[in-house]
Amino acid sequence: MANNSRALDGVFQALADPTRRAVIMELGKGPATVSQLKKPFRMALPSFLKHLQLLERNRLIRTSKSGRQRTCRLETQTLAAAESWMSQQRAIWEARTDRLEALVTTLQSPESSS
C-alpha cells in the first residue's frame, strides 16, 4: 500500500504542471503522436520530451514506436486510481506518516541528521 501511495504522489506531481495537464487532456480525445502533441507548445522538443517522460514514468501515459513515429496514449487505470478520493486521502496520510517517521527518527539521533 505504501508503494501504491508513493505512485499516487508521483501522479499528482505529474499533474501539477500545466503542460503535462494539457497533454493529458489532449490524449483524453484519443492517442496522438509526439509531434501532434507538441504542436501547441512553443518549447523546444527536448523540454517537451522531458514532460512526456515524466508522464510515462508515472504511468499516466504509455508510448509505442511505429516506424519514425512515437504514439502516446492514456493509461486510464492510473487516472482512475488518482480519481478515487479515498486513494488521495490515503496518499496524504501515508506521506504524512513518512514525514512523522523521518522527523522523529531525526530527533532520536540528531548527530546523524544533516
Next chain:
Amino acid sequence: MSTHFDTDRDLTISRVIKAPRALTWRAFAEPELFAKWWVPAPTTLDVLELSLRPGGAMRTEMRNDGGPPEPHMHACILDVEPLRRLVFTTALQSAWRPAPESAIMITAVLTLEDHSDGTLYSAHVMHRDAAARQVHETLGFADGWGTVAAQLAGLVEGMT
C-alpha cells in the same frame, strides 16, 4: 473506547517508528514539531493553537511559497491520553462548537504503542461519506482533467 472500522469510509495506516514512544509523542504535542510533518514542503504550517485536552483547539494556517497565511484546519480535540492516544475531529471546532459546513470532515484517532523496534504508530481516519462525494464534485472530476489536476495539487499540498 474502541473504534469501529468502516471499509467504505475509513482508512488506517500503521508504521513502526524507530524511536521511543515519548519522543514520538512530542511530534504531536509540540507545535513547532507538529508543524514540521503535518503538511508537505514547500507548504509551511503555522500552528496557532494546539491544546491537548478534550475541547481544546487544533488550529493551523498554511503558507505557500512564503505567501500570506491561508486557512488550513480548525479542529477540536476529543480525547487525549498523553504518550498514547490523540483523537480529534474537524466536524467540531474548539470548545465543541459545530464546524461550518466544510468539504472535509474527519475524525482521526492517532495511537502510539510500544514496539520491540520502537513505537507502533497507527492512524485511523474516519470520513463522512457525504463529504467525500461533495469534495469529489467540488473538485470537478466530472468536468475534465484540467480542473481535476489543478485542484489535486492543492488538495495534496494542504488539506487534512
